[in-house]
Amino acid sequence: MSEVVLEARGIVRDYHVGGGLFGAGRTVHAVKGVDLKVEKGKTLAIVGESGCGKSTLARIITMIDAPTAGELFIDGEKVDIAARALSPEMRRKVQIVFQNPYGSLNPRQKIGDVLMEPLIINSDVPAAERRERAMTMLTKVGLQPEHFNRYPHMFSGGQRQRIAIARALMLNPRLLVLDEPVSALDLSVQAQVLNLLADLQDEFALTYVFISHDLSVVRYIADDVMVMYYGEAVEYGSRDAVFSDPQHSYTKTLFAATPRADVESIRKRLARKAA
Numbered sequence: 001m002s003e004v005v006l007e008a009r010g011i012v013r014d015y016h017v018g019g020g021l022f023g024a025g026r027t028v029h030a031v032k033g034v035d036l037k038v039e040k041g042k043t044l045a046i047v048g049e050s051g052c053g054k055s056t057l058a059r060i061i062t063m064i065d066a067p068t069a070g071e072l073f074i075d076g077e078k079v080d081i082a083a084r085a086l087s088p089e090m091r092r093k094v095q096i097v098f099q100n101p102y103g104s105l106n107p108r109q110k111i112g113d114v115l116m117e118p119l120i121i122n123s124d125v126p127a128a129e130r131r132e133r134a135m136t137m138l139t140k141v142g143l144q145p146e147h148f149n150r151y152p153h154m155f156s157g158g159q160r161q162r163i164a165i166a167r168a169l170m171l172n173p174r175l176l177v178l179d180e181p182v183s184a185l186d187l188s189v190q191a192q193v194l195n196l197l198a199d200l201q202d203e204f205a206l207t208y209v210f211i212s213h214d215l216s217v218v219r220y221i222a223d224d225v226m227v228m229y230y231g232e233a234v235e236y237g238s239r240d241a242v243f244s245d246p247q248h249s250y251t252k253t254l255f256a257a258t259p260r261a262d263v264e265s266i267r268k269r270l271a272r273k274a275a
């Protein structure tokens with residue numbers, strides 16, 4: 001039987017904005033009741049334009065932010081995100097990789113320390129083993145052991161994203177939330193990082209939630225696709241079903257607005273890289 005790693009039921013997130021001493025302000029309904037389910041080793045891509053609620057949903061899944069309503073289950077266990085003391089074990093299971101590797105790495109921290117930090121904070125793994133695990137992880141993401149003592153500015157954008165992925169994997173998570181992880185990279189580097197993610201998924205049986213606005217990337221990486229529009233999931237199904245027979249008018253418009261040539265060229269490039 002398949003194992004469900006992530007399930008969300010009726011997730012709602014409202015933000016109260018504006019309103020000072022005398023103003024009432026207003027409520028932004030960022031996520032309006034989203035259900036989703038992702039099985040072990042699979043990738044759910046969440047796609048939609050800026051402001052549709054993708055990042056809000058990503059923060060809720062990562063337990064950084066609490067929903068206004070709804071339930072979240074990780075490995076079948078209900079998560080009480082509002083609780084201050086979420087167990088370290090629960091936190092360990094879900095890690096996030098952000099779009100901008102420049103912003104997410106401390107410029108004064110050597111790469112080895114970047115990788116060992118999650119172990120220092122969340123585990124009692126001894127120093128020698130921390131070092132060894134960081135070295136191993138560097139090679140798993142296609143970097144070299146000698147990169148251990150270098151600083152982030154000495155790396156390219158693609159290499160920095162590899163470092164961010166390595167750090168996210170240091171605690172052996174079950175689920176990686178990838179929030180536009182290749183959007184800031186050149187096309188050829190995007191392909192390399194996507195192939196790396198596919199390899200790591202196979203090796204560690206990882207489950208991915210992949211947030212993107214780029215349909216060509218989604219088509220390559222996803223098993224299932226959710227299309228969000230103004231906080232709602234207007235389309236949700238297998239990649240092939242969503243791409244071959246989109247049901248919602250917004251999805252049709254979104255697909256029509258994506259230049260076909262772009263999709264084809266990146267698919268060919270990815271296929272060449274994969275060969």
Ligand SMILES: Nc1ncnc2c1ncn2[C@@H]1O[C@H](COP(=O)(O)OP(=O)(O)OP(=O)(O)O)[C@@H](O)[C@H]1O
Nearest residue numbers: 015017028030048049050051052053054055056057
């Ligand atoms: N902390 C916040 N306070 C108030 N409103 C917010 C907050 N975070 C997000 N919003 C609003 O919620 C809506 C959804 O935002 P969100 O960032 O989740 O969308 P997104 O699809 O990820 O967009 P982008 O790709 O631009 O990040 C937007 O209208 C946004 O302005």
